[in-house]
Amino acid sequence: MEIEQMGKSTSSHEYDGPYFILHHDRLRPGDIILERGYEMHSDIICKNTGSHYSHAMIYVGGTIIEATRDGGVFSRIPNRSAVRAISDFKVLRLAKxxxxxxxxxxxxQARYLVGSQYSVAEAILVKGPVFTRQFRENSRKQFCSRLVAQCYKEAGINLVSDANFCSPADLERSGFLVTVPDMVRPASEQEAAFALEVSPHASHAKNTVRFVEAALVILKNHGIKTVGDSDGEVTVTTLNDITQAVFENRTSPGLDGEMTEAMQASGYLDHIEMDRQQNPFRYDFDLFSARISKNADGNEISERLWGEVNKEAQVLVPRLQSYISGRDNLVWGLKYFEAEFSIYEGLLQALYDRTVIIVEYSVLKKDIPFFSEINELSNAILNEIRKYAPEIAIS
Known part of the structure; x- marks a missing residue:
């Protein structure tokens, strides 16, 4: 229920270290990450809820989904966070x-909720009188612990008594969860600097908020507030809702063009090439080889490679699903769907290109057991893409 993240809580100029980061290569999809914030309101949340933690996130494989005041529901990579004490992160996992x-x-469900707006007012109600919550029970806005609890509830798991109004402390005390040991480690100076620097993902979050706000105004001007039929009608809230609204109202004069223009003008499409610009080593064999082997023995090289290939393996299925769905939508001839598909195409192409580099590196040492397994997994990823998106492989 963190009302924080107005800037990263670890960005204080009054603290010089040390820092600690997650063992992100040990995270599993569905893991819940609790974080201690360092702003005044973080202390208030911790005191009022009787917990050391003020923020909650969910790992979905390759990325973390969280609800923050600045970006609403959005994603960021796990190594973009650092804390001041090893106890300031805690990873929870289902006991069974x-x-x-x-x-x-x-x-x-967590991915579906991306783009949802953040609600400070509803986060505050977590510790308020029960009767004050009744008028907001059906709200589709989010705050951090609500996001986590509702995603689990969607899967039939009630972690807390009230998924709509709960705190990080409530998640921490859930009888369904256990603490995963050894998930936090000291950060090197380089790792800490990377975690604390201004992330391109932050600008993408702002662009996304800009697009969602513009899209909601456009839809309202066209008299569109909900999507779905009478049996499952919901207020347009998420990015997925916006796409559905464009489809359901595709004959509305001017809507397709206005929404496409809003997407382009917001900067929402700029993140397609973000990883290529930020991490060029992943797309160049020589740079990759130098980065992986720098100051590392065989075991460290293997661990780094596993981290790279597992990152790709964890996002392969959702990337492929989005690509195939977006490709299918092109038959409707909407400019909006063309713009949206460019995202799915670009992200899947980047995944493929990164994996090709991993294969090229690992094949040189395939006689070593670990490298042979890495080579097999990375080739399996490429084969899946070639099977379902052959145009990616030949582009």
Whole structure:
């Protein structure tokens, strides 16, 4: 229920270190990450809820989904966070493995909610009188712990007594969850600097908010407030809702063009090439080789490679699903769908290109057991893309 993230809580100029980061390569889809903030309101939240933690997030494979005041519901990569004490992060996991199907449902729900707006007012109601919440029970706005609890509830798991109004402390005390040990480690100076610097993802979050706000105004001007039929009608809130609204109202004069223009003008499409610009080593064999082997022995190289290939493996399915769905939508001839598909195409192409570099590196040492397994996994990723999106492989 963190009302924070107005700037990263670890960005204070009054603290010089040390810092600690997550063992992000050990995270599993569905893991809940609790974080201690350092702003005044973070202390108030911790005191009022009786917990050391003021923020909650959910890991969905390759990325974290969270609700923040600045960006609403958005994603960021796990190594973009650093804390001041090893206890300031805590990773929670279901005591009993729910299986892939349930995990997929809750992770997909988190992705679906991306673009939802943040509600300070509703976060404050968590510790307020029950009767004050009644008028907001059906709200689709989010705050951090509500996001996590509702994603689990969507998958049939009630972590807390009230998924609509709960705190990080309530999640921490859930009888369904256990603390995962050894998930936080000291950060090197380079890792800490990377985690604390202004992230391109922050600008993408702002662009997304800009687009969502503009899209909601356009839809309102066209008299569109909800999507779905009478049995499942919901207020347009998320990015997915916006796409559905464009489709359901595709014959509305001017809507397609206005929405496409808003998407382009907001900067929302700028993140397609973000990783290529930020991490050029992942797309160049020589740069990749130098980065992976720098100051590392065989075990460290293997661990770094596993981190790279697992990152790709965890996002492969949602990337492919988005690409295929977006490709299918092109038959409707909407400019909005063309712009949206450019995102899915660009992100899947980047995943493919990164994996090709991993294969090229690992094949040189495939006689070493670990490298052979990495080579097999990375080739399996490429084969899946070639099977379902052959045009990506030949572009």
């Amino acid at each position: 493995d729910p299986g892939r199907e349930i995990t997929t449902i809750l992770c997909n």
